Amino acid sequence: MNKKISNQKAWWFVAPVIVLVAFNAVIPLMTVVNYSVQETFGNNVFFWEGVKWFETVLNSERFHASLGRQMMFTSIILLIEVPLGVAIALTMPKKGVWVSVCLVFMAMPLLIPWNVVGAMWNIFALPDIGLLGRAINALGIDYNFTSQPLSAWFTTILMDVWHWTSLVVLLAYAGLSSIPDAYYQAAKIDGAKPWAVFRYIQLPKMKRVLTIAILLRFMDSFMIYTEPFVLTGGGPGNTTTFLSIDLVKIALGQFDLGPAAAMSLVYFLIVLLVSWLFYTLMMKDEAQ
Amino acid sequence: MGLSWMAWTAPTAAFFICIVLAISLMGFLEWRNPGGEPRRGILTLDTTRGDRLFISILGSAFIHLGWLGLMGTPLWGAVIISVVYTYCVFRWV
Numbered sequence: 001m002n003k004k005i006s007n008q009k010a011w012w013f014v015a016p017v018i019v020l021v022a023f024n025a026v027i028p029l030m031t032v033v034n035y036s037v038q039e040t041f042g043n044n045v046f047f048w049e050g051v052k053w054f055e056t057v058l059n060s061e062r063f064h065a066s067l068g069r070q071m072m073f074t075s076i077i078l079l080i081e082v083p084l085g086v087a088i089a090l091t092m093p094k095k096g097v098w099v100s101v102c103l104v105f106m107a108m109p110l111l112i113p114w115n116v117v118g119a120m121w122n123i124f125a126l127p128d129i130g131l132l133g134r135a136i137n138a139l140g141i142d143y144n145f146t147s148q149p150l151s152a153w154f155t156t157i158l159m160d161v162w163h164w165t166s167l168v169v170l171l172a173y174a175g176l177s178s179i180p181d182a183y184y185q186a187a188k189i190d191g192a193k194p195w196a197v198f199r200y201i202q203l204p205k206m207k208r209v210l211t212i213a214i215l216l217r218f219m220d221s222f223m224i225y226t227e228p229f230v231l232t233g234g235g236p237g238n239t240t241t242f243l244s245i246d247l248v249k250i251a252l253g254q255f256d257l258g259p260a261a262a263m264s265l266v267y268f269l270i271v272l273l274v275s276w277l278f279y280t281l282m283m284k285d286e287a288q
Numbered sequence: 289m290g291l292s293w294m295a296w297t298a299p300t301a302a303f304f305i306c307i308v309l310a311i312s313l314m315g316f317l318e319w320r321n322p323g324g325e326p327r328r329g330i331l332t333l334d335t336t337r338g339d340r341l342f343i344s345i346l347g348s349a350f351i352h353l354g355w356l357g358l359m360g361t362p363l364w365g366a367v368i369i370s371v372v373y374t375y376c377v378f379r380w381v
Binding site for chain 1: 292294295297299303304332333342346353357360361363
């Protein structure tokens with residue numbers, strides 16, 4: 001057996017992170033677990049309920065509906081943002097002064113606070129005074145995101161694509177910039193077509209950053225709250241009530257802390273499972 | 289300020305103590321009997337002991353949720369399935 005040098009002092013460098021994570025994640029999570037098995041009417045008085053809230057949530061049509069909407073939303077934005085982000089990154093200049101200009105323009109939507117994005121798009125898409133709303137209606141299409149579910153979905157997705165495609169672009173661009181010129185030269189000598197260059201050089205080299213991009217976009221969009229809340233408030237009706245919006249309605253609107261805690265744990269487990277599956281499968285290919 | 293806002297109950301405390309004990313046991317095993325190098329099992333994944341613990345706990349959580357959603361209480365069936373599942377994960381995954 002090879003003898004390893006035993007020096008565990010480096011663990012102390014991890015200590016601050018562990019303390020931070022304990023306070024901002026572990027302790028709140030433990031509290032949520034405690035809430036999920038109890039009922040409260042305030043004043044820190046709790047009554048034991050066992051797994052009743054989990055049963056309620058798992059059999060609740062309302063939860064199934066918002067989970068379905070959430071999955072549909074996340075799938076749609078991933079299907080749009082990832083290919084679009086990669087396409088934009090491919091068309092961006094590789095060197096010169098335009099690189100910085102493009103990068104700054106790309107980063108701009110990411111710098112805008114989420115509630116401001118929601119408010120901007122709300123005004124932008126209003127059918128009577130907003131530029132987008134007026135323009136679409138002028139084309140003869142009946143569009144009103146405050147009363148039509150389809151319009152509300154269209155606006156929410158467009159807003160998310162506008163806000164977050166840049167993240168995919170920046171990550172994909174970083175992946176592209178790390179490819180040495182020698183690869184392209186070799187491809188040129190072999191007479192490779194642009195598609196072949198993309199498929200066998202650029203895409204494999206971008207895989208790692210794209211994994212991170214998809215994971216980040218999955219988790220963020222699965223937990224999306226502020227933007228649709230400001231834009232549509234979850235409406236019209238419940239058509240854009242995603243999981244977080246529904247959760248807040250239950251927890252704060254109805255003050256049903258127990259069911260809300262049970263719902264957030266189920267929600268957390270789904271995010272954990274999908275992220276783990278995705279990461280493991282991507283890394284498995286990498287190892288091979 | 290006490291911990292009353294965290295609304296602790298005996299079962300949830302026991303649950304977290306079990307998780308902490310499981311992680312500590314992993315650490316102890318690794319110290320006593322190093323051998324936590326990644327291993328390739330039936331899922332063709334390279335997993336360490338810690339990975340297998342994670343897969344067991346996450347899987348058990350879903351087994352319990354599935355049982356609760358489909359069969360309801362009591363949860364003894366889910367507990368038995370989870371124990372068998374955990375054994376299988378540690379043995380073959």
